[in-house]
Each structure stands twice: as structure tokens, then as C-alpha cells.
Amino acid sequence: MIVRPTPRALIALIVLCSAGCGSEDADALVVVGLTTDMAVGFEIDRVERTTQVDGVITRVESLSYGRGELSLPAELAVEPAHDGAEVEVSVAAFRDGEGSPVVTRTAATRAVSGRAMFLPVSLDAACSAISCAAGATCAAGACVDPFVEPSTLADHDPAWIASANDACKTPSSGDPAVVIGQGERAFAPLEHGDVVTIEPGPQGGHHVWLALRVTGLRQMGSRLTVGGRYPDLAFELPSFTSLVTLRRAGDAGCEIYGVRFQVDRGLPVDSVRGRTLDAEIVLEDPNGDVATAAQRIVIAP
Incomplete structure (x- = not known):
């Protein structure tokens, strides 16, 4: 039996922040929500992610299920960024002990002053056997443009996490x-x-x-x-x-x-x-x- 503590303090995964964090005009927020339809702890054990703001790497992090750091779905409210900052997140998921990722995903958008936008990022099993050309990323089994126009993104609502799909709970899974x-x-x-x-x-x-x-x-x-x-x-x-x-x-x-x-x-x-x-x-x-x-x-x- 796999038994792991999953304190809510450990579900925070991705922080996006521009070089202008803390400045007076830094009132644009991008909140990233990471989900997967693969079983954490079995099909994926580790997630590595890189965040870039305006082409500058602002954070690199590796989180492991085996160390009690990885629990999905996950989000973290972010610090303010400046208006128009281009934010890009690249995520790679690995099986335990393997050096090549099972699946990778990139998503990008522009921060907008006065908005807290929700940027969904999914690690899809359907992408595990797909290799996309440079400048594209795989989502739901197809290669797509990683950039998402801010106008198409919803405002962040913390309740999203309660209805997010995962490996066991989907709209088609029925009642508990x-x-x-x-x-x-x-x-x-x-x-x-x-x-x-x-x-x-x-x-x-x-x-x-x-x-x-x-x-x-x-x-x-x-x-x-x-x-x-x-x-x-x-x-x-x-x-x-x-x-x-x-x-x-x-x-x-x-x-x-x-x-x-x-x-x-x-x-x-x-x-x-x-x-x-x-x-x-x-x-x-x-x-x-x-x-x-x-x-x-x-x-x-």
C-alpha cells in the first residue's frame, strides 16, 4: 500500500514573477494550475519546471513524489508582474529512476495589468509518444502553439482545483x-x-x-x-x-x-x-x- 502525507503546504508548484516584482506598476498576475491524467507516484514520480519572464529564466525547480513534494493538481498564487510581461512555463514529467521525460509541456501568455489570469497546464498521457517541432508543444495528444492569448484566459478562481481532472476523478468517472x-x-x-x-x-x-x-x-x-x-x-x-x-x-x-x-x-x-x-x-x-x-x-x- 502506498501511503504518503500530502499536506496542503506541499501542493504549491509554480511561481511566476517578473523582474519588476514589487514595483508600483506590478499589478498583473498569472496563476498556473498544473494537472495530469497520469497517476502520480506510479506513472510519473518527478516534475521539473522552468519559468521564464521576458526571456529571462526566473526559476528552475524539481519536485519529487518520493520526497513528498509533488501532489497534483496544484497551484500557487503568484506575485505581481508588470503589464505586458511574457511569461513562459516549461514542465517535464519523469518516471522514477528514468532520465528522459515521459511527457513535456510548455505554456505561455502575457500578463495584463489589473488582471489575475488562470493559465492551465496539463501533462497528458496522450502526449507521451508525441514529439513536436520546435516552437510547438503537445496538449491532449496534438501539437499546438504554446502561446495563449490573454483575452482567452479566464480570471483565476481558487475553486478550479476542486473540479480539476486527474488520473482517477473525471467527469465520466461517475459518483464516488x-x-x-x-x-x-x-x-x-x-x-x-x-x-x-x-x-x-x-x-x-x-x-x-x-x-x-x-x-x-x-x-x-x-x-x-x-x-x-x-x-x-x-x-x-x-x-x-x-x-x-x-x-x-x-x-x-x-x-x-x-x-x-x-x-x-x-x-x-x-x-x-x-x-x-x-x-x-x-x-x-x-x-x-x-x-x-x-x-x-x-x-x-
Whole structure:
């Protein structure tokens, strides 16, 4: 199970600032919002970006998921720039341990006095096999001009991030839903009343490996709560909570496996063997959308 802390302080990714920052006429803002339809932590692990203002490099940065620095979608309100400043952002995404980027993207516009413009930048899986000519960039699988006229850009609204597409939550993914399965290294179906084998944990106790299939929730930063109840014993197992990162599972949506659920917390292990256990899952994403599921299993004798 991939479990990563994703504090909101770490989602800031791109700062655009001209050499005139802080001057009296620096009242033009460009806010960059970075999104991807690839699974962060699996399909991409690192993002490198370069910002230029009026042809001068103002910032170069590398952010890694493995170091807890990369969480998408992301934005950061920017410092003022001067009117008419040309702002360009180049982003490259890498898999863990690879030196060549999976995908690159460039976007540019001009700052406009008195406006806070929102410049969307997406890292699209459809661009991973496309090489564009000099002066062009790939977006949604096609080579396009990286320059976007300011008149076509919307004003920045912080609410954009709640509806931004990602690897697991899209307009077509439907309402939030979760299905409980089993598996340490892959998802396997779990039917009502199935007998499951438990195994000893490295720090005591005994557990079963759960796995989840998920739709309609964000790929990163969802809060997973796992609990359960033994109806025959009238005993409620203490629940545990963690932040999780989902992986894509093709047409099945997204998933996570290797969820270690201790089934004898507060009980002798012999007292739960052969008992019915009602497992309960709650998964809430950073937008506040929630999916719940319950599954009855039987602990192997």
C-alpha cells in the first residue's frame, strides 16, 4: 500500500514573477494550475519546471513524489508582474529512476495589468509518444502553439482545483464508489461471506490484506478509514486512518491493494478464528467527496 502525507503546504508548484516584482506598476498576475491524467507516484514520480519572464529564466525547480513534494493538481498564487510581461512555463514529467521525460509541456501568455489570469497546464498521457517541432508543444495528444492569448484566459478562481481532472476523478468517472476486495499485491474480488486467511504481522497481531476498487475520488490525498465489527462477539474493532495514493486500473477505475487490516486488535486471535467479521471502509478525497462500503467475511478457522 502506498501511503504518503500530502499536506496542503506541499501542493504549491509554480511561481511566476517578473523582474519588476514589487514595483508600483506590478499589478498583473498569472496563476498556473498544473494537472495530469497520469497517476502520480506510479506513472510519473518527478516534475521539473522552468519559468521564464521576458526571456529571462526566473526559476528552475524539481519536485519529487518520493520526497513528498509533488501532489497534483496544484497551484500557487503568484506575485505581481508588470503589464505586458511574457511569461513562459516549461514542465517535464519523469518516471522514477528514468532520465528522459515521459511527457513535456510548455505554456505561455502575457500578463495584463489589473488582471489575475488562470493559465492551465496539463501533462497528458496522450502526449507521451508525441514529439513536436520546435516552437510547438503537445496538449491532449496534438501539437499546438504554446502561446495563449490573454483575452482567452479566464480570471483565476481558487475553486478550479476542486473540479480539476486527474488520473482517477473525471467527469465520466461517475459518483464516488468503492468496492472491497482482497490482496497484498493485486486486487482480487471478495464475495459476501468469503472465508479469508489471516497471517501474523511483523509487529504482532494478525491481519488480512484488503484491496479497494475506487471510482469518482481523487487519485492523491484521499483519507482511508478501515474498521469492522464481530456481530457474534458484539465487539467493535478499533478503526485506523491513513492518507493514500491510488493507482490506475484501466477501465476498472483506480485501486489500492496491500491494505493491512488487523483483525485481532483487543482480542485473542483464537477468539476470532471462524468468526464473521463485517469490514467497513470510508474513503474521503480532498474535495470532501466520500465513498463507503461494507463487506462480510469469515475469518478462517
